Structure formats: structure tokens, C-alpha cells
Amino acid sequence: MNLKPLPCDVGFADAELDHYLKEQSQLKVIIRAWNQKKIELVFQDVIQLLDQGIGDIANVCRETNQTDFLISALETTYESIPATHPYQEYAFLDHNDSKVLTVVAKSVDVRVAD
16 A cells, blocks of 8 residues: 545544445545544545445545556456556545545545534
8 A cells, every 4th residue: 555645624533434425426425523524525437436334534545556446446447448547546544544445536626614
């Protein structure tokens, strides 16, 4: 794993998953920060999602290496994987740095609300 944390004004440490909703190719993940502020992550053009029992969240990161999970997602999207593509793997990590929710998407937008 080679992970780069996503920027967030509040921070993801000690956050908890509230819910997520997938509509067509968009995934909206709502988490509650340590100070009860709502953090909304909106992923665009999602091609793969793996939920492994998400609960407490320590961080949300972008994987900078090409993983087996990313390759699997690309194989379902492309007949032949191109040398360059717009997809990235994003990971929600628990306190043990284990991936508990993994998303392959073109982009993500992080917003903080009250």
C-alpha cells in the first residue's frame, strides 16, 4: 500500500460512517467527524466498490500504486486496459490501517457541512 491522505479541513481521524448511497455511477459517502460535523465524499463514475464492514474511520486516502483491486476493476471496464486511464482507488482506513471501504472512481469531491 502506498496511500496519500485526502485533504479535509476537519480531518478524518475518529470519524464514523453515517451512510452511503450509490445512484447510477455516483457514490455519496457521509461520515461524522469527531466534532459531529458531517463530511460528504462524492465519488464520480464509480466502477467498483468493496465494503468490508466499515465502522470507525481513521483516514481516507488515495492509493498511488496499481493494486490487484484496481486492476480487477479496470478489467471489468475495458476489454484491454489502456496505458493511461482516469480511474483511481480510494480507501477508507480503520484504526489498524486496514481498508474497510474501497472505491474505484474517476474522482472524489470532499465537503464539510455542519
